[in-house]
Amino acid sequence: MIYVTDGSFEGILTAVFEAYSNKEEPDTITLGSDYQLSLGTEIREIATDAEKSDRVWRGIQSRISEKCLEDLYRAYLSEHHQAGLYIYRYVRLGLKLGRKVEGYLQHPDVQAIHDLSRRVASEVHLFLGLLRFRRLKNGIFYACYEPDSNITQLIAGHFAARLSDQPWIIHDKKRDVLALYNGVEVVFATGLPPIAEEACDEEYEALWKQYFKAIAIESRRNPKLQRSFMPARYWKNLAEKQL
Amino acid sequence: MNLLDKLQILADSAKYDVSCSSSGSNRSNRPGGIGNASLPGICHSWSDDGRCISLLKLLFTNVCIYDCKYCVNRSSNDIRRASFTPDELCELTIQFYRRNYIEGLFLSSAVVKSPDYTMELMIRTLKKLRHEYRFNGYIHIKSIPGADMRLVYEAGLLADRMSINIELPSAAGLKLLAPQKEPVAILKPMDFIRERIEESRELVLYKGSQSFVPAGQTTQLIVGATRDSDLKILHLSEHLYSRYQLKRVYYSAYVPVNEDENLPSVHTGPPLLREHRIYQADWLLRFYGFKAHELLDEGHPNFDAHLDPKCDWALRHLDQFPVEINKAPLEMLMRVPGIGHRMASRIVRARRVGPLTFEDLKRMRVVLKRARYFITCNGRYYGGVDLDAGLLYPLLADKADKKVMAGQISLFG
Numbered sequence: 001m002i003y004v005t006d007g008s009f010e011g012i013l014t015a016v017f018e019a020y021s022n023k024e025e026p027d028t029i030t031l032g033s034d035y036q037l038s039l040g041t042e043i044r045e046i047a048t049d050a051e052k053s054d055r056v057w058r059g060i061q062s063r064i065s066e067k068c069l070e071d072l073y074r075a076y077l078s079e080h081h082q083a084g085l086y087i088y089r090y091v092r093l094g095l096k097l098g099r100k101v102e103g104y105l106q107h108p109d110v111q112a113i114h115d116l117s118r119r120v121a122s123e124v125h126l127f128l129g130l131l132r133f134r135r136l137k138n139g140i141f142y143a144c145y146e147p148d149s150n151i152t153q154l155i156a157g158h159f160a161a162r163l164s165d166q167p168w169i170i171h172d173k174k175r176d177v178l179a180l181y182n183g184v185e186v187v188f189a190t191g192l193p194p195i196a197e198e199a200c201d202e203e204y205e206a207l208w209k210q211y212f213k214a215i216a217i218e219s220r221r222n223p224k225l226q227r228s229f230m231p232a233r234y235w236k237n238l239a240e241k242q243l
Numbered sequence: 244m245n246l247l248d249k250l251q252i253l254a255d256s257a258k259y260d261v262s263c264s265s266s267g268s269n270r271s272n273r274p275g276g277i278g279n280a281s282l283p284g285i286c287h288s289w290s291d292d293g294r295c296i297s298l299l300k301l302l303f304t305n306v307c308i309y310d311c312k313y314c315v316n317r318s319s320n321d322i323r324r325a326s327f328t329p330d331e332l333c334e335l336t337i338q339f340y341r342r343n344y345i346e347g348l349f350l351s352s353a354v355v356k357s358p359d360y361t362m363e364l365m366i367r368t369l370k371k372l373r374h375e376y377r378f379n380g381y382i383h384i385k386s387i388p389g390a391d392m393r394l395v396y397e398a399g400l401l402a403d404r405m406s407i408n409i410e411l412p413s414a415a416g417l418k419l420l421a422p423q424k425e426p427v428a429i430l431k432p433m434d435f436i437r438e439r440i441e442e443s444r445e446l447v448l449y450k451g452s453q454s455f456v457p458a459g460q461t462t463q464l465i466v467g468a469t470r471d472s473d474l475k476i477l478h479l480s481e482h483l484y485s486r487y488q489l490k491r492v493y494y495s496a497y498v499p500v501n502e503d504e505n506l507p508s509v510h511t512g513p514p515l516l517r518e519h520r521i522y523q524a525d526w527l528l529r530f531y532g533f534k535a536h537e538l539l540d541e542g543h544p545n546f547d548a549h550l551d552p553k554c555d556w557a558l559r560h561l562d563q564f565p566v567e568i569n570k571a572p573l574e575m576l577m578r579v580p581g582i583g584h585r586m587a588s589r590i591v592r593a594r595r596v597g598p599l600t601f602e603d604l605k606r607m608r609v610v611l612k613r614a615r616y617f618i619t620c621n622g623r624y625y626g627g628v629d630l631d632a633g634l635l636y637p638l639l640a641d642k643a644d645k646k647v648m649a650g651q652i653s654l655f656g
């Protein structure tokens with residue numbers, strides 16, 4: 001049985017609810033309608049339902065923990081094709097075991113959520129550092145990046161607190177997800193940024209590149225170590241890594 | 244001289260200070276201000292040597308009245324000299340920060356005219372940055388040995404972290420290589436800073452008064468410029484952690500920059516492997532409950548190049564092994580080679596739910612390559628060889644040709 005959701009977190013929680021009330025165990029819970037269909041598999045379309053997903057949400061909150069919700073949400077943002085199923089299995093186990101489930105790492109279902117949540121959390125931490133803003137001619141600071149997971153929501157608050165006196169836009173180019181900050185509040189949107197990407201800010205980028213070069217110790221050169229901290233797939237949006 | 248050249252010169256001469264950490268402070272932004280400090284610290288890039296770039300690390304000036312033999316900036320070297328103005332430094336910091344290149348500023352300096360004069364220049368810069376430019380991000384300032392305590396205090400009110408580098412691990416080394424510096428000029432301010440930090444912690448609790456160096460103080464030791472053993476260095480670190488309450492001791496493999504009869508030749512490379520071993524041992528002191536005397540002693544004063552310090556220790560204490568994964572206390576699990584403190588606490592949590600088998604450990608991604616020789620699971624031993632130092636050594640040793648991933652072990656520390 002395949003449960004087909006609309007790809008939202010609420011959709012997945014609704015699927016969890018349905019699995020309980022139908023007393024069946026789905027083989028897959030999809031994130032959206034883009035999935036592989038094999039011959040003979042049954043499909044159940046899940047209509048996202050605020051009340052049902054809310055009940056699951058509150059069930060997790062009261063019978064497992066707040067932290068568990070955070071882990072599940074992060075796992076969801078990983079966009080792993082099995083994330084929906086892992087969430088379902090984790091909740092099932094968690095409702096039996098209570099908050100103990102978080103430490104039950106010898107169980108594959110727990111390990112799966114733990115891994116996805118950690119992967120997302122560490123990419124969030126990485127991009128708090130690796131995101132690069134450029135000052136456009138109109139004074140807006142614009143940052144584009146291409147994260148593995150859908151983390152824009154999770155990093156925007158950090159920049160709103162820190163760079164609170166400058167308007168900025170964070171643009172996930174892979175998903176066309178935007179966070180826009182006007183000096184007061186952050187708004188999330190999808191689509192292309194309402195500004196033209198223009199050549200600008202050469203002066204500070206040149207200084208930054210100069211600094212980047214000067215600070216390395218030649219006799220300690222170690223590209224392998226550098227790559228292990230800062231994977232090469234992220235380099236194209238880093239000024240210091242452009243020639 | 245243009246800003247690009249200055250930046251090049253004054254970053255180049257600051258790069259031998261290895262600390263770049265931005266951890267230990269937790270400060271929110273103020274209305275109209277720019278920046279905050281994040282407790283665990285944030286790395287913004289990694290340079291071509293694989294070291295984290297978190298702070299904009301610069302010297303105020305590389306003009307120096309001293310002639311320390313190991314240092315590129317010594318007065319007798321014929322190199323390009325430059326100095327920033329306070330405004331140039333503030334502008335660079337703010338503009339880099341707005342683009343998210345950095346967490347803040349690490350300001351150090353050579354000694355121009357006198358320690359007090361230098362310190363005053365640095366303080367003027369920080370004051371400008373905090374008050375005129377309204378910068379709330381992280382600031383690390385290097386205190387200049389020999390500066391007046393009044394200035395040290397003033398600087399500490401503006402900074403998150405302060406450091407005074409000991410550099411040479413023994414008084415004899417200092418005398419030989421930095422004869423113009425007195426050990427007391429280093430230790431006295433360290434003690435002074437420790438006292439002020441403690442005082443301000445107590446005061447902040449009920450008065451909300453200004454905090455002093457909230458992220459603590461650190462220092463740096465150079466490894467390999469003198470003949471000091473690992474034992475000597477580790478004892479010194481232990482002393483610094485307990486007596487001076489240092490947050491971190493950094494180790495810097497000496498990069499020979501000057502030709503001198505008392506120093507390694509400029510044709511030798513930095514002792515990276517040795518530095519790496521000492522970092523590993525430092526972690527064992529800080530997070531694993533080890534004492535320096537357990538790791539090294541007079542009969543064994545240096546780490547084995549092929550074994551990490553924990554393996555080295557375990558092989559000399561085989562009577563304490565194997566330990567039972569399902570019973571051993573956390574402190575003992577952390578002493579098992581290959582099991583880090585994070586993994587040890589995961590094991591403790593997991594075994595509360597049910598007993599762990601060897602397969603479970605694999606599933607939990609415990610790295611068993613080394614650990615397997617030192618543990619049992621429900622009474623069964625999976626090492627496959629006798630617990631004998633002679634037999635285990637070749638199984639645990641790093642291959643001689645393996646290139647070490649020297650450098651910072653921690654991502655953000």
Ligand code: SF4
Binds near residue numbers: 317
């Ligand atoms: S005082 Fe500092 S900058 Fe000057 S020579 Fe000595 S170590 Fe170098």
